[in-house]
Amino acid sequence: MIRRSFIATLAFVATLPMMAWADAPLKVVATTGMIADAARQVGGDQVEVTGLMGPGVDPHAYRQTRTDIVAMTRADLVLWHGLYLEAQMEGFFNDLGRKQTVVAVAQGIDPSKLQAHDDYADKYDPHVWMNPELWRDVVTGVQAALTETRPEAADIFAANAAAHLADIDRLNAYAAASLRSVPEQSRVLVTAHDAFGYFGESFGFEVLGIQGISTQSEAGLNRIGELVDLLVDRDITAVFVESSVSDRSMRALIEGAAAKGHEVTVGGELFSDAMGEPGTYEGTYLGMLDHNITVIAGALGGDVPGRGMDGKLSAGF
Structure with a gap:
């Protein structure tokens, strides 16, 4: 025994x-x-x-x-x-x-x-x-x-994925409604690099980046000069900086427009290649996109709630 x-x-x-x-x-x-x-x-x-x-x-x-x-x-x-x-x-x-x-x-x-x-x-x-x-x-x-x-x-992962995908679908619907409220002539998004191509394709915005898709491509004086002329000719008054890209080229763009008597302001800071701080709503995928959607739509004349889709954004527009 x-x-x-x-x-x-x-x-x-x-x-x-x-x-x-x-x-x-x-x-x-x-x-x-x-x-x-x-x-x-x-x-x-x-x-x-x-x-x-x-x-x-x-x-x-x-x-x-x-x-x-x-x-x-x-x-x-x-x-x-x-x-x-x-x-x-x-x-x-x-x-x-x-x-x-x-x-x-x-x-x-x-x-x-x-x-x-x-x-x-x-x-x-x-x-x-x-x-x-x-x-x-x-x-x-x-x-x-x-x-x-x-x-x-597998069952746990499937249930969690389904719930998260439902939230992403809700975010997509919020984006479509908010960005549709921006006047058509204002649907131009000028940023530091071409990180917003899929955004523009999905929501009907013309996207213009100083740098190319990779931040490793240098923004030349000719490119900045072209964009300055475009801002002036089309009366674009708001551009956007990015949290993970230096704003040096963007400042050159704003200064170039000012030299031609055209005032351009920064419409806000967007999350492009990285999210916000850990532990914050903007430090999640939903919060990152909610922030971008709300800031872009608000700065370009759209009708959006001040703190985003669910009122969770840490700073109101």
């Missing part, structure tokens, strides 16, 4: 590490804040997410740090965007993918939905999060990656 009890105890103890492992959250590392948010929304308490790129960080120029490498090599799942967004890290991810589970969650989007890259003939504009309908595909890709990594939690 004693021996049987002892053997049973040993058998129970032997299962403890496996049980603890099964109950432990998946260690997920994501490059951008937008992907990290999607992983948290879909994964819920099944995941522990580390985001590499915080507020104000430019993913086009980002290179992995030693701390990043340690985190990724210890992760159960690494999620990156793809579409040449993390241009400086592509070689690293290709190497890491031979040893770890590494998924480029935007690569699965149907190419027919994507816009051509202005600098690389064989690549696409990676800023798909600017169109909520396209971002749905990325969220679905995150769900698939989590499910493959932990299939026993």
